[in-house]
Amino acid sequence: MRVSMDIELQDAPGQLVHALKPISEFKGNLVSVVHHHEKRTPRGTIPVQVVFETESLSISPLIKKLEELGVGVIRVNEEKYLERGTVVLIGHIVHTDLEDTIDTIDKTGYAEVVELHLSMPSINKSSSASFKLDAVGKKELRDAISLLRSIANKKDLVLIEPIESEIL
């Protein structure tokens, strides 16, 4: 997920490094750091906005660590799903337990079906559906699509995936 965090540092040399170290120890991948040196808070601290990506599903241990180090954590915004993908399925989508198909993705914890459009022209004809999937990262999106691929195989559905250069 992508985390954006407002923190406050003491106005002393070395404080920024001090605050960023736990983030990298936490395997956070820094996206940006904005240091508002001119905007001192009434408490005399300096506000800093940090954005990073992490594979961890919970960041509370990191927040705890920062607070122990005397870094004020003012605001945390977690954006769980970073990647969105579309796939199309064709076949007996409903009669092969659509709920189970969706559940298999939702149960992963790293991806979810967030939109589904279904077209059923007539009872004995193939249905078609488009699925939108959200996933916490590129790799997870690819994993979710692989999972759908094996479900489609089992249920004799045609899965139409985006071309490689779309997800890469």
Added chain:
Amino acid sequence: MKRIKASIIGFGSVGQGVARVLLRKKEELSSMGLDIAVVAVADSKTAVIDQQGVDLAMVLERKASEGIVGDEHITGHDIIRDIEHDLVIETTPTNIDTGGVGLQNMLTAFNKKRHVVTSNKGPLALKYRELAALAERSGCAFRFEATVGGAMPLINLIKDTLAGNDVISIEGIFNGTCNYILTRMMEEHATYELMLAEAQELGIAEKDPIYDVEGIDAACKLVILANAIFGMDATYKDVHVTGISRITPEALMLAETDGYVIKLIGEVSKNRIQVAPRLVPIGHPLAVGGTLNVASLQTDLAGPVIVVGRGAGSIETASAILSDIVSVYKD
């Protein structure tokens, strides 16, 4: 002037295209120092042989009016074995189960130290390694640009123009028939069956369309690329193939709503060869319509390179054969 004695084995759409192109480009060829004399032509039943060079215009006429090329009853294979010449232009039908006569023709040509230029996919999709090794041992050229994208330059583009680049992957549309059917299904919101029938009526799809619509033709082309470009030892049985016959108009419309078209995409890289219908963003360079073919290469130095062209057609395919012939003899 270099005089080259050639045979055309197989005189259908492509073989006749080659004859027409050789007639049409006679002057250009001689300005390159090449005098290509076709000393033998064979179809499935007859042959014509003339060491002075057969009259191609007359052979074309006879094929059109009588359905035969000449009066001799010698097979294409025996011509390759027994008639003195330098270059075999092999344009017999593709057979992916056994390699067909094409395989025997090519093996015999190399054994007789004759160069081979071909549009026939079967032998290459089954026995590429064996053929390439024999050609090399015999000191013969083996050229097959026409087998992959028809007139769309791909193999020579990679081997000559992009020489020195490592190709990481190739992804694209390698079957014009499928592209036509999918494009029309989307335009007309019509069923697969209806648009297949239309394609058959227009001569874009064969009476027996299985080979195209089930992705086998595209798979053969990818195998040729896998072997010739990626140095693999693959046959078409190694390809994971899904065709287009189960695609519905509803699926195309749902895809369109989300900003995609559906195309039969072939993909080859070091670790996979696959043909399947895929979602291609509208406006993406791979989203070409009609019967066009397209290939997108990822290379280490040049980055992405994309080519679009006609994947089939008599003269178009002959164009690829002609460029192969020229490249065999220009050095």
